[in-house]
Amino acid sequence: MPLYIKDPEVDKLTAELVGLTRTSKVEAVKAALKHEIAHRKGSLPMRDRLAKSLAMARAAGPFAPGDHKRETDEMWGED
Template identity: 35%
Template sequence: MPLYVKNNEVNRMAERLAMLQKVGKTEAIRRALRHELEREQQMPSLVERGLAFARSLRAKAGPDAGRAANKKFIDSLYGEP
């Protein structure tokens, strides 16, 4: 099945890549598409990125994070004894 590139810029980039790799234009496009697909598949999902962000926040907060604030703690924020 033939591949027709109707965009002049894309066609020039495909020709340049083919020339640099010393392959045909179709092969150059195939390699570029394969490379991009592999790169996309290696990227973490949105859920994985969210979990990593939450873990980094928790690590930065330290072991006392999330504990209930008592009067002593609140007074310490205002510099009161």
């Protein structure tokens, strides 16, 4: 669904950003939204930012059994 905002203040802010960045309204709004999203994600607590990685690690389970030292040595061509 297209975004349609009828707000004079938003229009004024968009025009100011367009002037500063010398881009189109679409590009200015897109850049502003991306910047705000990145800012918000960066301010999340570390626990929340790592939750997805932790869930993937738990789903993968422990390391597979085997002689990892021997396998690494073989991979590097060492005895």
